[in-house]
Amino acid sequence: MEPARPKLPLEAIELYNQFIHGGMSRRAFMNGIQRLAVGGVAASAMVEGLMPNYALGQQVSRTDDRIKATYETVPSPKGNGSIKGYLVRPVSADTRSATSTKLPGILVVHENRGLNPHIEDIARRLALANFMAFAPDGLTSLGGFPGDDYKGGQMFAKIDRAKMTEDMVASAEWLKARPDCTGKIGVIGFCYGGSMANTLAVRLGADLSAAVPFYGGAPPASDVPKIKAAVLVHHGELDKGTAATWPAYDQALTAANIPHEGYIYPGAVHGFNCDATPERYNKAAADLAWQRTIDWFNKYVRG
Template identity: 50%
Template sequence: MPPRLTPQDFDQEVLILFDAYVHGDLDRRGFLEQAQRFARAGVTAAGLLAALSPDFAAGQQVRPDDARLKTERVTIPSPSGNGTIRGYLARPAAAGTKRLPSILVIHENRGLNPHIEDITRRLALDGFMALAPDALTPVGGYPGDEDKARAAFATLDQPKTREDFLAAAAWLRARSDGSGRMGAVGFCYGGGIVHWLATRLPDLAAAVPFYGNTPPPEDAAKVRAPLLVHLAGTDERINAAWPAYEAALKAAGARYAVHQYAGTQHGFNNDTTPRYDPAAAKLAWERTIAFFRSHLGTA
């Protein structure tokens, strides 16, 4: 097996172009045209794109059929959103019907893909009941292809999508096999949704956004949940807005901690792409689990 690629294997400008492509600021043709100048002997622009794209098998940590877990597909009513939202629920099998602290898992801008399902299973192995809703439900759900998922995601009615996430949170919070204490974790787009949920849900017990867009600074006064914020070292698109929001959190007396991981790229926790940073991801995840256990309790 060839050695795993790392951010150091790519020119920083290529990583910036890829980030723009992933987030819809650059289409496939635009990426290929601009990345062509970084092509090297035997490596085309298309090859660079393929190398940077997710490999879900390489990043899987917990098999879908792991006997330690009970997983199921659920459909949740969302009358103020798109009618319903589907999701993936995971619990430790040994817990039976024991009441567990709950965590809402919010995906990136590609819907409920195999990586986010794996994250959900990891949380269940850590003793939580975890639910990952799929914002792509109204367009048929995650299509099994990242490019198609990204295109479908751009068609969503975001106000209705946000109502879907609120419905998922209420459904999870009300489950009889939950302890009544709920947290939320999200990545990229999902990190932004977690920041937003912290301004909308007064009973949210803990919020962990990974490199997510922040709400307007004036909304910081609405935050009641303790925040654990993870930022990449090189991520100007996200990091530029953080100082103003942090100042607003301080002024509002919000409880928060922030960690910025030097030398990392946006998406450093996603172990399906070369932007993954094992050391930073391990530390961020350890901090995340400790934070949830502190604020949500344990089984």
């Protein structure tokens, strides 16, 4: 069976990727979509399929009684002073209160638009898998995610990247040190967050048990020996530039004797896990990647 591929032209998805990564203006994106609007697919339908629909992508309601979620502020003296994030824990079915037992922690790092509703939903999904999850908002110093991905991307470009990295390190250390955490943590990230998952694996060394980057950039080969976490990498086959980094990363991880696996998903594009963007979402790839991710965290963070 042929792998599922996007219904829209790949050129449209590439235009969207350039747009959300700051490579073109909104006007240039819309003009490009207009040029591709042939074969009975209207430009408005293309845009609707590419832009996020967070209600469509919500798998776990914010009010689900199986979880308890709060917003917490984490000190980040080496970063932007502090960073706010979304903390989620499962609740006991008997008491309907937060579980009193210690749980392994998973840091959830967003794409380059800040802590949007999709990333919060990822944190809730992890809570239902019996982890405590913390999703920091890298846009905190500018007021946080503005409710619009385009504006979020513009804000993201203004923040000092080195300070944002320190904010993420502070978030991971805070999660690990919480009294309701077992002291074992992992990280999952998407796009920018995927690159950050690899960066945290380098920075945290033995303090991080597992890293799961989705379509993120690999760290420099010279830094790979610093990694002590088990690394699980996910890329889409059609996300050619990012997927092309995997063989060298695989080789470096092997040379450093780091437990790792990597998968290239047939027919999948950049952002294939995001069910809030219908034309990038690839359900078969996303479901398989998610199951592999939970299995990985159960093995290396819970174990």
